[in-house]
Amino acid sequence: TSAVTAEETLLERWLQRLEVLHPKKIDLSLDRVETVLATLGIRTPPYRVLSVAGTNGKGSCVALLERIYDCAGYRVGSYTSPHLWRFNERIRLNGAEATDAQIIEAFAEIDSARGQTSLSYFEFSTVAALLLFLRQNVEIAILEVGLGGRLDAVNAVDADLALLTSIDLDHERWLGSTREQIGAEKAGILRRGKPAVIADNHPPNSVLDHAATLSTELMRVGVEFDYRHRNDGSWDYLGKAVTIDGLPRPPVAGQVQYANAAACLAAVEALQALLPVDDRDLAAAIATMRLPGRLQRAQVGDVEWIFDVAHNPAAAQVLAEELGREPTAGRTVAIVGLMEDKDILGVLGPIAAFADAWLVTCARSERASEPKALAAALEKLGSTNVRDVLDVESACDIAASETGAGDRVVTFGSFQIVGPAMAALEIYLPPSSGEDSAKWTGA
Numbered sequence: 001t002s003a004v005t006a007e008e009t010l011l012e013r014w015l016q017r018l019e020v021l022h023p024k025k026i027d028l029s030l031d032r033v034e035t036v037l038a039t040l041g042i043r044t045p046p047y048r049v050l051s052v053a054g055t056n057g058k059g060s061c062v063a064l065l066e067r068i069y070d071c072a073g074y075r076v077g078s079y080t081s082p083h084l085w086r087f088n089e090r091i092r093l094n095g096a097e098a099t100d101a102q103i104i105e106a107f108a109e110i111d112s113a114r115g116q117t118s119l120s121y122f123e124f125s126t127v128a129a130l131l132l133f134l135r136q137n138v139e140i141a142i143l144e145v146g147l148g149g150r151l152d153a154v155n156a157v158d159a160d161l162a163l164l165t166s167i168d169l170d171h172e173r174w175l176g177s178t179r180e181q182i183g184a185e186k187a188g189i190l191r192r193g194k195p196a197v198i199a200d201n202h203p204p205n206s207v208l209d210h211a212a213t214l215s216t217e218l219m220r221v222g223v224e225f226d227y228r229h230r231n232d233g234s235w236d237y238l239g240k241a242v243t244i245d246g247l248p249r250p251p252v253a254g255q256v257q258y259a260n261a262a263a264c265l266a267a268v269e270a271l272q273a274l275l276p277v278d279d280r281d282l283a284a285a286i287a288t289m290r291l292p293g294r295l296q297r298a299q300v301g302d303v304e305w306i307f308d309v310a311h312n313p314a315a316a317q318v319l320a321e322e323l324g325r326e327p328t329a330g331r332t333v334a335i336v337g338l339m340e341d342k343d344i345l346g347v348l349g350p351i352a353a354f355a356d357a358w359l360v361t362c363a364r365s366e367r368a369s370e371p372k373a374l375a376a377a378l379e380k381l382g383s384t385n386v387r388d389v390l391d392v393e394s395a396c397d398i399a400a401s402e403t404g405a406g407d408r409v410v411t412f413g414s415f416q417i418v419g420p421a422m423a424a425l426e427i428y429l430p431p432s433s434g435e436d437s438a439k440w441t442g443a
Contacts (some may be wrong), residue, residue: 021119040109066094072278079142080144084415113239122146130157145186198220200221225265251298252289253288303409311347334410337363371389
């Protein structure tokens with residue numbers, strides 16, 4: 001085997017070990033992470049921290065903020081989860097993924113520093129990101145909260161700015177079953193006297209009350225900032241103190257991306273004194289931002305394929321609106337797989353109106369929902385043409401062989417369905433490890 005494969009399997013071995021190291025998969029508490037961060041000397045990082053929480057739109061906001069500060073010339077680290085193809089996507093420096101060797105080195109350092117303290121897979125990853133950003137002398141770290149906010153590992157460091165995207169139902173088992181409860185969890189990332197951007201049109205009172213207790217400087221969409229569409233697809237940002245006209249259409253599809261982009265600009269405006277950014281850099285960043293697997297379209301032969309990681313009702317609704325906006329002449333085949341903790345009817349319902357045939361499949365995860373459960377839900381929704389398929393690769397083969405000109409295939413659900421589907425169709429090709437990691441020192 002070449003050196004590359006040896007290194008890769010080493011990272012995979014580490015990740016497999018992290019999966020079993022900690023008894024509980026999702027263990028919401030900050031004590032353990034704080035202890036390990038303190039040992040490593042990064043409880044209070046020397047860089048600015050922007051934390052992003054919310055039900056949907058977190059990935060888009062992190063991707064755009066990363067582009068903005070990159071275009072403006074800062075050294076910027078970003079941390080996201082989960083990944084579509086490989087773990088390295090989670091930890092980036094100015095858009096370039098961390099190498100296997102760097103991640104392994106961070107893991108080893110954390111492993112020896114943690115002593116008897118056990119960390120979950122996500123906590124280990126979060127500490128690794130914070131450590132790598134320190135080693136790489138970043139000026140800004142943009143951190144995506146994994147689950148909720150208040151007790152999420154990302155919340156172990158204090159954010160200079162908190163951005164809350166949409167607040168909808170998703171992980172009810174962990175965060176509560178109402179928007180008020182979920183809002184209270186997500187508002188946990190706010191800090192006293194630090195600005196917070198709220199991108200939800202109707203934020204729960206729990207969020208506003210918490211912000212008031214902390215004397216947070218609020219930037220709410222529709223109140224302190226807003227945005228305005230133009231007929232040609234461009235848009236204007238209406239800020240607290242600035243207006244920026246004629247911004248480019250966000251390259252990620254979906255109307256919701258205007259709101260996400262405006263929220264990012266509100267964050268940049270709130271931090272302008274600390275981290276100045278030029279208007280020109282904003283437009284350049286919006287025009288060049290990329291985010292795979294979000295309403296992503298690709299032509300495979302004569303057939304249009306759409307890939308979207310919609311795995312909760314609100315995201316499925318956005319996907320359905322997009323499908324309705326551009327009806328197709330032919331058939332629509334849907335490929336889906338979800339985790340078992342999802343509101344299956346709520347996710348499949350909005351799409352059922354558009355799908356002529358379904359291929360339900362199973363993600364490679366012990367948390368994956370059984371295809372039979374998905375098929376039963378579709379039967380309830382009145383869908384008749386439903387087959388369960390062993391894995392997503394087979395589902396892609398079947399869909400490709402049964403569709404032709406004018407048809408479309410919609411592949412959606414969990415990251416572990418959408419990523420492998422794109423890889424199977426060779427729409428995604430992993431970055432060659434050389435050129436991209438040049439931004440990392442010691443790569």
